[in-house]
Structures are given as C-alpha cells and as structure tokens.
Amino acid sequence: MASRSDQRTPAGASTPQQAASQPITPELRQWIADQAGAGCSAPDLLQSLRAAGWADDVATQALAQVLQAPAENSPQARRPPRASAVPAPLLADSPPFLDAGDRQVSVLLTLTHPRLVVFGNLLGPDECDALIAAAAPRMARSLTVATQTGGEEINDHRTSDGMFFQRGESPLIERIEERIARLLNWPIENGEGLQVLHYRPGAEYKPHYDYFDPAEPGTPTIVRRGGQRVGTLVIYLNTPEKGGGTVFPDAQLEVAPQRGNAVFFSYALPEPSTRTLHGGAPVIAGDKWIATKWLRQREFT
Numbered sequence: 001m002a003s004r005s006d007q008r009t010p011a012g013a014s015t016p017q018q019a020a021s022q023p024i025t026p027e028l029r030q031w032i033a034d035q036a037g038a039g040c041s042a043p044d045l046l047q048s049l050r051a052a053g054w055a056d057d058v059a060t061q062a063l064a065q066v067l068q069a070p071a072e073n074s075p076q077a078r079r080p081p082r083a084s085a086v087p088a089p090l091l092a093d094s095p096p097f098l099d100a101g102d103r104q105v106s107v108l109l110t111l112t113h114p115r116l117v118v119f120g121n122l123l124g125p126d127e128c129d130a131l132i133a134a135a136a137p138r139m140a141r142s143l144t145v146a147t148q149t150g151g152e153e154i155n156d157h158r159t160s161d162g163m164f165f166q167r168g169e170s171p172l173i174e175r176i177e178e179r180i181a182r183l184l185n186w187p188i189e190n191g192e193g194l195q196v197l198h199y200r201p202g203a204e205y206k207p208h209y210d211y212f213d214p215a216e217p218g219t220p221t222i223v224r225r226g227g228q229r230v231g232t233l234v235i236y237l238n239t240p241e242k243g244g245g246t247v248f249p250d251a252q253l254e255v256a257p258q259r260g261n262a263v264f265f266s267y268a269l270p271e272p273s274t275r276t277l278h279g280g281a282p283v284i285a286g287d288k289w290i291a292t293k294w295l296r297q298r299e300f301t
Contacts, residue, residue: 227297243284
C-alpha cells in the first residue's frame with residue numbers, strides 16, 4: 001500500500017488465503033482515504049495492495065468502499081479524531097501529596113498544556129537500585145516502534161540500551177505497577193510492560209511524540225494491542241552527574257532527572273496540538289537510568 005510520505009509499501013498478508021480472511025476494518029478504510037486524499041490513484045493503490053500480498057477481491061472491495069464514498073471519506077469532510085479518556089492524577093484541590101497506596105508521592109510541578117505533572121518520591125532508593133540490578137543483565141540496544149510496518153526498528157535518534165519487564169513478573173514490578181495505577185487512576189492492564197533504559201555519556205533521545213501517528217500505515221496493526229497510547233510516565237532511577245533531562249520544547253521546559261522522581265504527561269489526541277513533543281537530552285557526565293511506563297486506551301495484550 002502506498003504511503004503518503006514516501007510511497008513505500010508495508011508488508012501485507014504472506015499468503016492470499018491470509019489476505020482473503022482479513023476483515024476490512026475502519027482503520028484500513030481510514031488509511032486508504034488518507035492515501036487517496038494525498039493524490040494516490042486507485043490503480044496505484046490496487047497495485048500496491050497486490051504487491052503487499054492482498055487478495056484481489058479484498059483489495060478491490062476495500063478500495064470501492066472508500067473511493068466510492070468521497071463525501072464521507074475525503075480529508076475535507078472527515079471528522080476530527082475524538083479525544084480519548086486519559087490517565088489523570090487527582091489534582092483538583094492542588095494537593096502537595098497524592099496517596100499512591102503504599103506511599104505518599106509529592107506533587108512538585110503541574111502544567112495544563114501540555115497536561116504534565118512532576119512527582120517526587122515515586123520510588124524509594126532501594127526500589128531504584130533493585131530495578132537497575134534486575135534490568136542490567138537483560139539490556140540490549142533500544143528499539144522504537146516502526147510505524148511503517150507495525151514492528152520494531154533501531155532508530156538513530158535513540159542511542160540508549162533498554163529492556164522490558166512483563167507486567168507483574170516479580171513482586172517488585174507488581175508493587176510498582178499497582179502504585180502507578182492508583183496514582184494515575186488508570187487500570188494496570190492498560191499499561192505496557194515497564195521499560196528500563198540506560199543512557200551512557202553522549203546518549204540521548206531526540207524530541208518525538210509517544211502516540212502512534214494515525215497517518216502511518218503500520219498504526220492500525222500497532223493499535224490492535226490496546227488502542228492508542230494516551231499517557232507516559234518517566235521514572236528516574238538515578239541522578240546523572242550532568243545532563244540527561246527530559247525536555248519539552250513546546251513548553252520550554254526541562255525536567256531534571258532526580259532519583260525516585262518522575263514526570264507524567266497525557267495526550268487525549270494523537271496530534272501535535274497536545275504539545276507533548278519531548279526528548280531525552282544528552283547525558284554529559286555519568287550514566288542515566290530511567291523506567292518508562294506507556295499507558296494505552298484499553299487492555300494491552
């Protein structure tokens with residue numbers, strides 16, 4: 001299928017039988033509408049679908065459903081995406097602390113646009129050290145989601161090592177996940193596994209968004225596992241000697257990494273208007289260890 005940005009065709013079904021059994025989902029219709037709106041012709045789209053492994057009858061039917069209803073599917077007439085419910089700490093009364101079940105967590109900073117909170121004392125020093133010790137033997141070069149295909153890939157913008165814990169895989173992970181769920185008022189099962197990242201001197205993660213771009217061809221595949229991402233929690237497991245802050249260019253904000261503290265931000269829409277562009281500034285001296293929890297709309301499987 002042709003892409004609006006570079007015309008590359010993502011992998012489709014590996015056999016015609018698999019292609020024929022795939023349903024024509026709303027996400028697929030939306031993606032075809034995006035490509036047509038960007039100027040891709042029906043013959044070009046059909047050729048791309050065939051090359052990607054789609055059966056002729058499935059490809060033809062999908063194209064017909066979208067392209068024969070231009071008033072409904074054109075970019076001009078398309079409704080804007082509906083805002084999602086998001087994780088939300090209970091901040092209505094401007095509390096200095098929040099009850100996270102087994103500990104009191106400090107509220108150090110809040111912003112409304114982007115919706116962002118800096119927490120203190122989310123993890124204790126022993127918990128930070130235990131997470132690092134458990135993660136260290138399992139570290140590998142960090143991957144990012146490949147939005148063209150729905151898989152994973154090495155990204156030159158992210159120069160860290162990382163690993164994922166399975167949800168609830170140990171008493172330590174289970175305790176931290178329960179604390180996060182209570183703090184953010186979001187179900188444990190809607191969270192991806194806790195990821196630990198290690199940045200050495202010079203390592204960074206250039207500014208990016210955590211939601212999945214609806215215009216990318218791999219997004220329908222990615223969001224089958226729990227829907228869109230709607231929130232991010234970054235927990236600092238140590239304090240680097242210099243550098244390594246979390247930067248939010250649109251808010252002109254940099255959060256300093258302090259062991260046990262965390263920054264949380266949510267995004268009700270998968271678009272830049274949320275002002276959640278963020279990155280990990282280069283580590284200047286020492287190492288930086290963080291744990292990241294991404295939160296989805298629905299149960300993440």
